[in-house]
Amino acid sequence: MRITISVFLLFFLLSVVLSLGDPIVTCSGIVPRKHRSKMLSISDFGAVGDGKTLNTNAFNSAIDWIRKTNTSDGTLLYVPRGVYLTESFKLTSHMTLYLANGVVIKAVQDTKKWPLIDPLPSYGRGRERPGQRYISFIHGDGLTDVVITGKNGTIDGQGEPWWNMWRHGTLKFTRPNLIEFKNSSNIVVSHVVLQNSPFWTVHPVYCSNVVVHHVTILAPTDSPNTDGIDPDSCSNVCIEDAYISTGDDLVAVKSGWDEYGIAYNRPSRDITIRRITGSSPFAGIAIGSETSGGVQNITVENITLYNSGIGIHIKTNIGRGGSIQGIKISGVHMEKVRTGIKISGDTGDHPDDKFNPSALPVVRGITIKNIWGIKVERAGTVQGLKDSPFTNLCFSNVTLTGTKGSPIWKCSDVVGSTVKVNPTPCPELTATAQQGGTCENQT
Ligand SMILES: *[C@@H]1O[C@H](CO)[C@@H](O)[C@H](O)[C@H]1NC(C)=O
Ligand SMILES: *[C@@H]1O[C@H](CO)[C@@H](O)[C@H](O)[C@H]1NC(C)=O
Ligand SMILES: *[C@@H]1O[C@H](CO)[C@@H](O)[C@H](O)[C@H]1NC(C)=O
Ligand SMILES: *[C@@H]1O[C@H](CO)[C@@H](O)[C@H](O)[C@H]1NC(C)=O
Ligand SMILES: *[C@@H]1O[C@H](CO)[C@@H](O)[C@H](O)[C@H]1NC(C)=O
Ligand SMILES: *[C@@H]1O[C@H](CO)[C@@H](O)[C@H](O)[C@H]1NC(C)=O
Numbered sequence: 299m300r301i302t303i304s305v306f307l308l309f310f311l312l313s314v315v316l317s318l319g320d321p322i323v324t325c326s327g328i329v330p331r332k333h334r335s336k337m338l339s340i341s342d343f344g345a346v347g348d349g350k351t352l353n354t355n356a357f358n359s360a361i362d363w364i365r366k367t368n369t370s371d372g373t374l375l376y377v378p379r380g381v382y383l384t385e386s387f388k389l390t391s392h393m394t395l396y397l398a399n400g401v402v403i404k405a406v407q408d409t410k411k412w413p414l415i416d417p418l419p420s421y422g423r424g425r426e427r428p429g430q431r432y433i434s435f436i437h438g439d440g441l442t443d444v445v446i447t448g449k450n451g452t453i454d455g456q457g458e459p460w461w462n463m464w465r466h467g468t469l470k471f472t473r474p475n476l477i478e479f480k481n482s483s484n485i486v487v488s489h490v491v492l493q494n495s496p497f498w499t500v501h502p503v504y505c506s507n508v509v510v511h512h513v514t515i516l517a518p519t520d521s522p523n524t525d526g527i528d529p530d531s532c533s534n535v536c537i538e539d540a541y542i543s544t545g546d547d548l549v550a551v552k553s554g555w556d557e558y559g560i561a562y563n564r565p566s567r568d569i570t571i572r573r574i575t576g577s578s579p580f581a582g583i584a585i586g587s588e589t590s591g592g593v594q595n596i597t598v599e600n601i602t603l604y605n606s607g608i609g610i611h612i613k614t615n616i617g618r619g620g621s622i623q624g625i626k627i628s629g630v631h632m633e634k635v636r637t638g639i640k641i642s643g644d645t646g647d648h649p650d651d652k653f654n655p656s657a658l659p660v661v662r663g664i665t666i667k668n669i670w671g672i673k674v675e676r677a678g679t680v681q682g683l684k685d686s687p688f689t690n691l692c693f694s695n696v697t698l699t700g701t702k703g704s705p706i707w708k709c710s711d712v713v714g715s716t717v718k719v720n721p722t723p724c725p726e727l728t729a730t731a732q733q734g735g736t737c738e739n740q741t
Pocket of ligand 3: 450491514
């Protein structure tokens with residue numbers, strides 16, 4: 299009797315759940331949820347949120363305490379309302395940095411005293427300047443189980459002096475990222491505002507199991523190279539529900555630079571990017587241009603872009619090597635963009651003149667469907683390499699209006715198919731007739 303009732307109840311609950319329609323898919327499951335039983339307040343370590351006091355020692359001693367104590371389910375470091383000026387600091391494993399509502403953690407603007415760290419092996423040098431690079435404002439290296447969250451508090455890189463050094467050509471080393479996790483796993487960044495990064499905003503590199511969601515990322519349109527989120531040689535990454543408006547690509551998947559990235563050989567793979575809204579003078583969603591370790595199995599869905607340079611940009615170059623495969627992009631809405639879709643084999647600079655010009659990238663298996671755009675000046679540019687044509691490209695249900703001038707589509711050294719694409723695509727993309735009218739069965 300009891301069993302029948304339970305079974306009945308189970309079916310009842312199941313049908314209720316099903317009748318609610320498709321639940322929104324989320325990043326849950328990528329990083330185990332943690333309940334921190336221990337909590338500390340940064341105030342207990344002498345922090346003063348008056349916008350003037352330098353709080354570097356408070357952050358360092360609180361985090362040292364967490365590192366040494368290492369409680370079994372980790373420690374939450376609470377930052378109460380206030381404006382906290384600090385130099386860069388390093389996180390530790392098994393911790394949550396929690397920003398209450400009304401918190402601003404502000405980076406000092408003294409660029410001369412900013413610490414330097416080694417370049418990434420997959421880049422062989424700093425991305426902007428040879429040699430070392432400045433450490434990120436908030437840094438994690440070799441960590442696991444770290445969360446940065448709260449009630450929409452702000453982490454402000456105050457990047458202006460760094461942008462000016464770039465503009466005036468006076469940068470000695472590569473600018474700092476706002477948040478970098480290197481060689482780390484089980485990382486979550488959520489419910490925070492990240493603004494005015496000196497360089498890329500969130501940079502997970504050599505990481506696995508990373509979630510970035512419910513974040514707002516802001517930087518002025520003219521701030522140089524302020525990418526939003528750049529997973530770099532990472533796997534199992536989920537990025538969703540973000541508003542991003544910066545001076546460069548909103549999300550860019552990378553995996554190392556030319557001969558250094560080829561030698562390091564660490565791909566970016568198994569990455570989901572969904573429900574991102576925003577505007578960029580460059581690309582909304584990008585893959586590249588540093589893709590030397592390869593980029594595989596990337597799913598991009600439900601993206602809304604406006605006032606942007608390029609909607610979707612897959613970019614690589616000779617000397618990069620690496621393969622870009624299994625990219626599925628669907629549900630992109632764009633308004634007022636210069637180029638809707640760009641796939642290019644001639645984009646990006648080289649670390650030095652030691653790159654191997656015959657290390658050609660392989661680009662195959664790119665599916666782009668359900669794309670809708672208005673006020674799109676140029677529908678698309680799809681240009682592979684003569685000695686390594688881009689293959690198995692499939693575009694379906696793509697409608698881009700507002701194109702002016704010609705060519706509307708520009709294609710070379712590519713092979714692919716199209717179904718229901720407006721305006722009419724170039725002949726290179728109509729090589730094969732697609733069965734069933736979709737891009738399914740693409741590899
Ligand atoms: C810290 O605690 C975690 C979780 O209990 C444990 O897995 C890890 O080995 C500990 N680390 C050190 C350095 O004691
Ligand atoms: C990565 O971090 C782990 C600790 O999580 C450490 O044991 C390992 O040496 C690090 N690897 C590199 C290449 O830094
Ligand atoms: C968080 O703050 C940003 C910037 O002030 C704001 O645009 C956004 O709506 C806020 N998000 C939430 C969930 O309150
Ligand atoms: C592709 O990546 C998704 C996560 O984005 C993952 O769930 C799936 O298992 C991956 N597929 C393969 C074949 O590795
Ligand atoms: C698409 O994103 C919008 C907001 O960004 C959201 O309201 C909608 O539910 C999303 N749809 C799906 C299928 O994820
Ligand atoms: C075509 O794409 C648009 C825009 O994303 C979408 O609203 C529509 O449902 C798609 N049509 C089909 C048949 O999938």
